[in-house]
Amino acid sequence: MNDRIDRHPDQRWMRRALKLAALGPLGDPNPRVGAVIVDAAGDLAGEGFHRGAGTPHAEVEALASAGRRAIDGTAYVTLEPCNHTGRTGPCVQALIGAGVSRVVYAQPDPNATASGGAATLRAAGIEVEEGVQAAAAEQLNAEWTFALRQGRPWVTWKFAATLDGRSAAADGSSQWITGPDARADVHLLRARAGAILVGTGTALRDDPSLTTRLPDGSLQQRQPLRVVMGRRRLPDGARVLDNSAPTLLAQQQDPALTLQQLAVREIRHVWLEGGPTLAAAFVAAGLVDEVVAYLAPALLGAGPPAVGALGIHSIAQALRLHPYDVTTIGPDIRVRATTHAP
Ligand code: AOF
Numbered sequence: 001m002n003d004r005i006d007r008h009p010d011q012r013w014m015r016r017a018l019k020l021a022a023l024g025p026l027g028d029p030n031p032r033v034g035a036v037i038v039d040a041a042g043d044l045a046g047e048g049f050h051r052g053a054g055t056p057h058a059e060v061e062a063l064a065s066a067g068r069r070a071i072d073g074t075a076y077v078t079l080e081p082c083n084h085t086g087r088t089g090p091c092v093q094a095l096i097g098a099g100v101s102r103v104v105y106a107q108p109d110p111n112a113t114a115s116g117g118a119a120t121l122r123a124a125g126i127e128v129e130e131g132v133q134a135a136a137a138e139q140l141n142a143e144w145t146f147a148l149r150q151g152r153p154w155v156t157w158k159f160a161a162t163l164d165g166r167s168a169a170a171d172g173s174s175q176w177i178t179g180p181d182a183r184a185d186v187h188l189l190r191a192r193a194g195a196i197l198v199g200t201g202t203a204l205r206d207d208p209s210l211t212t213r214l215p216d217g218s219l220q221q222r223q224p225l226r227v228v229m230g231r232r233r234l235p236d237g238a239r240v241l242d243n244s245a246p247t248l249l250a251q252q253q254d255p256a257l258t259l260q261q262l263a264v265r266e267i268r269h270v271w272l273e274g275g276p277t278l279a280a281a282f283v284a285a286g287l288v289d290e291v292v293a294y295l296a297p298a299l300l301g302a303g304p305p306a307v308g309a310l311g312i313h314s315i316a317q318a319l320r321l322h323p324y325d326v327t328t329i330g331p332d333i334r335v336r337a338t339t340h341a342p
């Protein structure tokens with residue numbers, strides 16, 4: 001960040017609001033939002049951030065801590081204040097009621113049911129400025145923003161494979177291709193999603209629990225929705241049906257329909273852990289937005305590939321990805337890439 005720009009109070013306070021926003025949870029139906037109230041003298045009067053769906057919005061927390069010092073003050077919010085009554089809200093009425101004279105926000109709200117806050121604030125005589133560090137705010141909620149704009153969740157497809165792209169050996173054994181550090185990393189990244197999706201094939205073959213666990217093996221507090229897609233019946237004792245996390249059985253084979261069903265449930269980010277067939281169905285439908293590959297420095301020479309046939313016949317047709325991160329994790333290599341141009 002350029003020093004000269006950063007000395008500008010609007011930039012400085014918005015940076016503080018962005019830091020607060022980052023304290024909120026990922027994988028929630030709601031975005032991470034931070035708010036700062038600065039009093040009429042230009043001093044910090046209140047701070048807040050959103051802790052997840054059903055809890056107070058960031059502005060409400062910040063106004064509560066500012067009390068009467070909000071009068072004639074400025075509110076800095078990382079997202080356009082909401083204009084609706086959902087689980088809580090509307091924040092615009094809280095801001096008007098608190099007597100602030102100016103509102104500065106970063107990202108316009110892409111949620112049609114909540115947007116329109118700027119116009120309401122202006123109509124109430126409040127000075128409004130939009131777009132201060134909008135890109136950084138959007139980055140904080142990249143999957144959420146995508147989901148609201150596109151009407152479907154962002155899809156991250158994760159796979160583990162040998163360097164020659166095999167996700168299982170010729171005898172079908174597929175466990176522990178990568179080392180324990182890579183597997184722990186999967187649990188950390190998985191926990192950021194709203195749902196973990198596999199096909200019935202994987203559920204039957206591997207009997208995975210699809211929970212997110214901490215390094216000590218204990219369950220993380222928030223568990224993503226477990227989604228099993230396909231028509232095959234799971235046995236009653238399947239781990240994915242236990243009570244350690246909610247589970248949805250999506251009894252269809254169409255990726256777009258499953259994503260639609262998840263969008264209705266306010267899932268903004270899907271972590272896809274399918275086998276080669278399910279992965280190919282999503283990739284071929286253009287419904288994979290991001291790939292997280294864990295590559296073990298090993299060769300198998302035979303065995304099923306990470307992804308099945310995609311209808312691609314020449315190098316010219318290859319689906320080229322846009323890598324944004326390559327990291328070694330223990331002996332393994334993690335590559336993260338998007339399918340969209342940056
Ligand atoms: C804000 N401040 O801190 C957040 C906002 O169901 P609700 O009532 O929690 O509303 C969720 C929607 O409100 C969410 O999709 C987004 O548009 C907005 N979130 N707005 O002014 C906040 N979290």
Ligand code: ZN
Nearest residue numbers: 057082089091
């Ligand atoms: Zn709100």
